Amino acid sequence: MSNIPSKYNPNQTEDKWYQFWEENNFFHAEVDEKKKPYCIVIPPPNITGILHMGHALNSTIQDILIRFHRMQGYATLWMPGTDHAGIATQNVVEKEIQQEGRRRHDLGREKFLDRTWQWRQKYGSTIIAQLKKLGCSCDWPRTRFTMDEQYSIAVAEVFIQLAQKDLIYKANYIINWCPRCQTALSDEESAHKEVKGNLYYIRYPVVERTSKEADNQLNYVVVATTRPETMLGDTAVAVNPKDKRYKKLIGKSIILPLVNEEIPIIADSAVDPKFGTGIIKVTPAHDPNDFEIAQRHGLFAKVIMNADATMNQNAPLDYQQMDRFEAREAVLGDLEERGLLEKTVPHQHSVGHCYRCHTMVEPYLSEQWFVDMPKLGNPASEVVKDGKINFHPARWRKVYLNWMKGLRGWCISRQIWWGHRIPAWYCLNCKKVYDLTRKNKKVLPSEKIDLAEAGIMVSLENPKFCPKCGGTEIRQDEDVLDTWFSSWLWPFATFGWPGLGKKEQAELNYFYPTQVLVTAQEIIFFWVARMIMAGMHFMKEVPFRDVYIHGTVRDITGTKMSKSLGNIIDPLDIINQYGCDALRFSIISLVATGQDVFLSKDKFESGRNFANKIWNAARFIMINLDEKKVNVDLCVFAKGITELKDKWILSRFYRTLDSVTKSLDNFRFNDAARTIYEFFWHEFCDWYIELSKKDISKAATQVVLYKVLEKTLRILHPVMPFITEELWQNLPHQGESIMQSSWPHLQKDFIDKKTEDQMQAIISCITALRNIRAVWQIDPAKKVEVKICLTRKSLQDLLNSHAGYIKDLAKIETLEIGQKLKRPKSCAVAVMADTEIFVPLAGIIDVKKEAKRLKEKIHNLENILQNSQRKLRNKQFLRKAPKEIVAQEKEKSKQLKESIQKLKDNLKGFK
């Protein structure tokens, strides 16, 4: 035992214990009807992900909850897994292929998917290995992947069920298109950013029917646009119907410059007369607003771009194949040349960007699949309104409900290959006919497609023939589903839903609904809201009871940590340098509920220092421990605990336990961490261990040292799993692992206010004496005599019986305690209401200086006294304030007076 190193070395212990836990299956949970279930599903990290501080925070919080509840006797399951991350993974593999000088279409779908699976095989579990370094106690054998066979069936099943209820539909609609990824995106995947651009004022010549009109000088209208290239797809010009300036124009038409087509001038209330010229160009295929106007007016939509945002054959020949930005310059140049560009004004506006590759999103009219969000949203709003699901902090509830109010169709089809292929099949014959008739009928662009009519079949299996025409030329939809279309099933699909064997069903019944979902704010809309929708629709029950939203991890300047900015602090570096427990403790103490965390490397020192402190306190105890003495039941042994210090530390421990338990129950992780820190360091180490050194061999001291340490390690275990295990294993213990031990039971009998007050009085005396020693710079070796003069007998008795504490910790040679002691000459003085402390310091003390010190103290106390007395003179206060408060104030005033009087008396002695 005595060869324990004085420095804690985390690297040697962490991997050892993690392996031990995993090998012994301690993370495993199963149905146990004797226990209550407690389940958290991990927010599945992307397989492309590498560990960052966000994961560290997110995972630490979950692991604390999991270990805490496991120790409390719940059947505790932390369900792990990863997300296939459609676009992100596809991009990574495409890049890899690109380096070989090829593109994905060169490989073809099948080979590309093979490559992606290979990639996943090789790198896809990196993040899992990294989560293990964080100490996460997930039930790893259950690890799910959103593209597992079983899971994929769930995804297809959900698609089919929703399609059958018309909750999924296909439509020609304007969506967010990423020209680089060449796929549709949902609204959430298009991140709005402020962009500096220009507002271009363009003249559109009005068609004049009569010669009279032709004489008019003002034979054009001016539209303002930020995106002049889209004018090639204009199908109307619009003004506000109430705008008197342009009333005459309504019903006329203009000649679209560069295109030379005649298009109408219409009236629509969506036009803001105050913006620009009050006249807008209408480009239904490339602007969401214009698309809606087109719907209202039955306008045609002209798509003028290819999938890569180059101009297509619908644009005039000169512009075809030009990129959209190139086309913008060309259009502007041509307009300028024709005298049609009136002016250019700088203009800042917000533009959508692809959340995966940051390319500017193009609003793009195309045929896509949608989920009817407004319908699914209702029950999902209700359960939050009802309090069946609670957000922590509560303010997110409002954010959530507000978002739910504005739901629109969720575009779920993606034109990529990596993902769940849409379980829809097309009868080529019927679809062709359907499209043709629609074209001829001039069907409005947004109208939903009638699946049966169009020969579109939704099913798990490839249909043999078309039920409508009997045709056998059938092709599956080329697209895959949005990644979030699989993640939203996570809380139940991970259990094997839609259900195979009895075991899976029993597990789902037992663990669903799960307890808490822990995530960051930016995921609320993407994922949390959708999980609630899916849970309510398919399980008829909420997916979780509580949603804990933690802050975002930022660097010390407040910038979000990101790889591209190079401001990342790698959790693995921190673990190597300081240890995992230090990382966990530091990060958890820094995060007040829901507040963002500003990190710098040195902030992890506090965790490391604390770990080292724990290590050394335990080391001291282990060196001195007589194992035979401590194997007792604390409650049975309680009668043998009579000493103040022992009763005091037990009282303090149980208060700490109570507070920590409550904090963890209320998701106040930083409070829990700080409370333990405060207790362990500044009560147990600073006072109890110091006092115990004198009677280290006494049975009571031995028992208390051991019990308090062992129990503190247990309540610390959820936050610092490794060091607590290492030390616990080296102490006498029952059971195989601290993680399987029980959360200490709150023994209220040990909590005693009187004991704490008494100890506090002694601590105050010691602190006052240390203060005097420091002020007068008394050599530590110097032997000091002290007189303590009390006004109360009870206090005198207390100090008398604990003179040893004072002597030891304040380093006092002789101590005289009495009620009416004479003040020595040339002494330093400390005063507390009913206590005077005299330290004779002839030859050391400077009388003037000491007098000055006392005066300052008097001055301070008098200020406080004045405030207190002002209150007590206030009749309103006396009448309205609660009795206890008034009594408290009177007592305070009395004590202050006593102190001041004593100080003044002493001051006289200096004159």
Add this chain to the structure above:
RNA sequence: GGGCGGUUGGCGCAGUUGGUUAGCGCGUCACGUUGACAUCGUGAAGGUCACAGGUUCGACUCCUGUACCGCCCACCA
């Protein structure tokens, strides 16, 4: 345009239903190595709690407004 969060000693932060002489960590200063720990110990200095009103016997805490910083949402042509 709407919503939310923040503003507490040099720095980073706590402060849960209004009543504390406003706390903690780092840093600073002074002293200290008698064997748990210098990743340590002891003591000290340092704040009119962003600003202005209001409610109240009493406001860091509740209400209103202002300023600055940050975030989110919105179909800003």
